[in-house]
Amino acid sequence: MLFTHFGISGPVILSGSSYIVKNIKNSEKINIAIDLKPSLSYDTLDARILREFKEFTNKDFRNSLSNLLPKSLIPVIIKLSCIDPYKKVNEVTKEERKRLIGLLKSFPFTVKGTRGFNEAIITQGGVCVKDINPATMESKHIKGLFFAGEVIDVDALTGGYNLQVAWSTGWLAGLNV
Ligand SMILES: Cc1cc2nc3c(=O)[nH]c(=O)nc-3n(C[C@H](O)[C@H](O)[C@H](O)COP(=O)(O)OP(=O)(O)OC[C@H]3O[C@@H](n4cnc5c(N)ncnc54)[C@H](O)[C@@H]3O)c2cc1C
Numbered sequence: 748m749l750f751t752h753f754g755i756s757g758p759v760i761l762s763g764s765s766y767i768v769k770n771i772k773n774s775e776k777i778n779i780a781i782d783l784k785p786s787l788s789y790d791t792l793d794a795r796i797l798r799e800f801k802e803f804t805n806k807d808f809r810n811s812l813s814n815l816l817p818k819s820l821i822p823v824i825i826k827l828s829c830i831d832p833y834k835k836v837n838e839v840t841k842e843e844r845k846r847l848i849g850l851l852k853s854f855p856f857t858v859k860g861t862r863g864f865n866e867a868i869i870t871q872g873g874v875c876v877k878d879i880n881p882a883t884m885e886s887k888h889i890k891g892l893f894f895a896g897e898v899i900d901v902d903a904l905t906g907g908y909n910l911q912v913a914w915s916t917g918w919l920a921g922l923n924v
Contacts, residue, residue: 748760748781750820753862754856754859755779755781755856758905758906761868761905762904762905762906763779764861765869765871765902765904767858768861768871771858771860771861776857777857777858778855778856778857778858779855779856779857779858780853780854780855780856781853781854781856782851782852782853782854783816783820783851783852783854784851784852789848789852792848792851792852793844793845793848795815796815796844796847796848797844799811799812799814799815800836800837800839800844802814803836804835804836804837805835805836805837806835806836807832807833807834807835807836808825808830808831808832808833808834808835808836808839809821809822809825809832809833811836812824812825815851816851824847824850824851824854827850827854827855828843828846828847828850829843829846830843830846830847868905868909869897869902869903869905869909870897870902871900871902872900873897873898873899873900873901874886874894874898874899874900875900876899876900876901879894879899882919883919883920883923884916884919884920884923885920885923893920893923893924894916894920895913895916895917895919895920895921896912896913896916896917897909897913899912899916
């Protein structure tokens with residue numbers, strides 16, 4: 748998962764996007780929650796934060812998260828936590844700390860849309876596989892017309908499978924042409 752200038756990307760987001768395009772088209776609200784501390788359980792994270800708070804006890808809350816988060820994420824998390832950034836760490840209440848943990852374990856995003864066709868990695872739709880002879884890649888309707896790759900209505904998850912589709916169907920079509 749990558750934070751970018753426009754939102755979020757990376758293989759897991761690209762794969763996820765193929766499942767939600769239909770929901771987006773139907774104007775359904777899609778929420779994503781990112782676990783920023785996947786290797787720490789809720790309780791372990793609580794203990795970790797308490798340790799940090801002890802170290803930074805007389806500092807402002809805004810200056811207490813440098814060991815936990817990348818610099819650019821700190822103001823975002825502080826804003827979403829609704830904890831006063833200028834509050835001394837030793838004044839942060841248990842309830843506020845719990846809210847902070849909840850945020851780190853479930854950082855919320857509302858999906859506004861995908862990046863559109865020009866930036867798409869793979870397209871959905873195309874020539875229906877039922878209209879193609881899978882042994883030769885020739886059209887079942889038009890003799891001498893062969894299909895390969897992206898033009899076929901096949902879309903796989905990112906990670907090499909789409910290239911495999913293109914190469915395998917291209918190889919097969921080439922042999923039979
Ligand atoms: C940024 C990006 C990253 C990707 N990363 C991955 C990945 O990590 N793993 C994965 O599996 N897949 C990935 N893909 C998808 C994968 O690249 C495609 O599924 C695959 O290349 C499709 O191959 P293709 O030969 O069917 O089509 P294309 O590679 O699109 O080839 C079609 C060719 O036809 C040419 N052409 C178009 N119109 C005409 C015309 N009228 N006359 C002559 N030539 C024409 C085009 O110029 C192009 O060269 C990625 C795609 C993008 C855009």
